């Protein structure tokens with residue numbers, strides 16, 4: 001029996017590519033001159049699409065694959081998949097939750113720690129005596145108290161940080177202080193971490209008002225999605241000293257990173273690598289494959 005046709009939207013970690021190739025009739029979209037050319041030649045063979053944060057699945061793609069039965073994304077976020085179209089066509093969408101939670105939470109803490117060090121280093125280059133702000137004990141506000149938000153909270157608690165959060169609903173069992181309003185959360189936080197899902201409602205959830213409420217000593221960490229933060233406003237706030245610093249793993253127009261951000265000394269940047277550890281990439285790949293197998 002011929003194996004199922006699976007389309008990968010973009011290059012991913014070698015392990016997932018190898019594992020998919022072993023089991024399925026794998027098509028790599030980037031080996032074709034265009035999606036149209038691919039769809040004309042092989043569109044009817046595809047029964048599954050494997051997407052990632054880099055290249056998702058839009059309505060045109062879904063409409064061009066008449067035998068599509070499942071979209072499986074190699075990511076926890078599925079904001080770049082047209083869920084409405086999938087729902088309309090009865091196509092299930094799967095993702096890779098849980099297995100990457102620890103890595104993303106680790107990165108949020110790593111960004112906060114290295115950001116404090118960076119802020120302390122820049123004046124030191126001018127040889128003026130300067131003391132380091134410390135992370136321990138800082139009031140941490142988390143936007144989004146899902147799996148990742150909770151894992152960040154647990155880690156920050158170990159640093160003696162009081163934890164507050166904003167999310168769609170109160171998570172009473174967490175025992176952390178809930179804010180129904182992001183502005184108030186920011187005003188009462190010294191470190192504000194974005195860990196929520198990207199939706200229409202959470203786009204630019206960190207706007208100028210929130211940055212100003214966080215203030216000149218405040219630190220913003222974004223391990224969610226770039227569009228959660230109004231980036232031009234972020235650059236102004238950092239440049240004008242209205243915000244203390246930012247640790248960013250995600251950007252508004254990935255893979256591009258705004259020039260100004262690269263030049264600022266009070267930022268630490270990583271190129272959307274929250275789940276890029278060997279163990280987690282393998283676990284994510286195994287989950288994608290398990291989701292595809294009948």
Ligand SMILES: O=CC(=O)O
Nearest residue numbers: 053074075076077
């Ligand atoms: O950003 C990474 C993911 O959604 O897995």
